[in-house]
Amino acid sequence: MTAYLMNRNSGSRLGTRRAAPPALVLVGHGSRDPRALSTVRTLMERIRELRPGLPVQLGHIELNEPLLPDTLAALGTGDAVLVPLLLSRGHHVKRDIPEAAAASSARVRIAGPLGPHPLLVETLYERLVEAGWRAPDVVERRTSAVVLAAAGSRDPDAAVDTRRTAGLLAHRLGVPVVPAYASAATPTVTDAVRALAARGRSRIAVASYFTAPGRFATECTTAAPGLASAPLGAHPAMAHLALHRYDQAMAPTLAATA
Template sequence: MNRISSQLATQLSLVSLDGRRRPEPPALVLVAHGSRDPRTLATVHTLLDRIRELRPGLPVHLGHIELNAPLLPDTLAALGTGDAVLVPLLLSRGYHVKRDIPEMAAAAQARTRVAAPLGPHPLLVETLYDRLVEAGWRTRTDEATRRTSAVVLAAAGSRDPEGAVDTHRTAQLLSDRLGVPVVPAYASAAAPTVETAIRALAARGRHRVAVASYFTAPGLFATQCAEAAPWIASAPLGTHPAMADLILHRYDQSLAATATTEPALASA
């Protein structure tokens, strides 16, 4: 019912009080990293379909930073001089969010604004929680079990210290949700590794350790991190319904910020 109401509200918003159709809203360009794993591209396309279902009147496009077509510069070139909000399908700040995407946007003719990365955000925490429950995490445990339990939040990793800050924030929010320690660990570019984090937790008496996959889609890093789990490992965030909601939230948030600071999207 909520989804139907959202779709109806979106359709009505495209019509002005005098019955004439309003100008098309700025396009949402979902910016994915790109991957050689075909499951990643399938996940991204499913997310795009869900976004279109939630906002039927919203132009939605895809652009990759690397590895997959369409590449972001090609997507922006096809938009011409149209307005667009670029929403990174990335979970924290880092080089791609700070440099790659803005530089590609600046080189395009389209009038663009780059939204914040998806994380940290409570919707991601709820998605991580649901994925852990799907993998076998018990929603109710006694105190003795909690004292021996913990979670390793397995992320891709970044050399940018702000990326680590964002991941630590997500880990803290998930810890609050679960009531057990949650330790961030990384597949590359940062420390500790998942294996190191698991050993450190075991040294503290935490032997019931789950690995929470903090990746947007299946892939090499997610698989390697899951294989290191001594107990259960959750699936990546993937096509959880909250992901499409969060992408649209970042889009709306960017438009709202634009509206309060300038009359229109800035020309890149």
């Protein structure tokens, strides 16, 4: 990594060819829903448009090709930053991705998951607006609420991260936002909707807290009593956030060689 920075700096002074930066490898979960792979590929293109010259590749944890070990193998001994397309900490972030990195010959840094982050909140807000959400007036605010539908995990840190996103979204919307999960955690979307209705919240929307379409996202949308937003998808803010995580992972190296 240091050699890369030295070559980059000397190239800018002496006119030699500048070495390519470490590749940004998006790490998707994988899905049998073909829309998921299409969405991630569109996101890759948006990242490339934002930062020309940055190698952007893709590796999946399961279900879709290329799988992450294959993407890393193709890098040989090159440099890469893995950016998980995951919204919270959990088993994939803590175990699966580091194990794949450790087993490869590439020189790898691992960025943090995408969430929580304000850019995700803005994306959630815009997806809700696209689905028909409008800011409630003073009277409607007392009967409005949102269920933040996430995948779910047995790791307690994942729930902490999702609750933080729910709090940020509640502040953005001005109404209560309750996390709910498609699997491995409670409450379910159905239970969250029922609990909110029992508290007099009759205007309930479901915000889809998934990076791409898939089975869980579809199930949560089906459980919505009315308005439900689309997954985060290839929203421009998602491309900016992936680059932000890449830059954060690179920051220690840049500081050490400054």
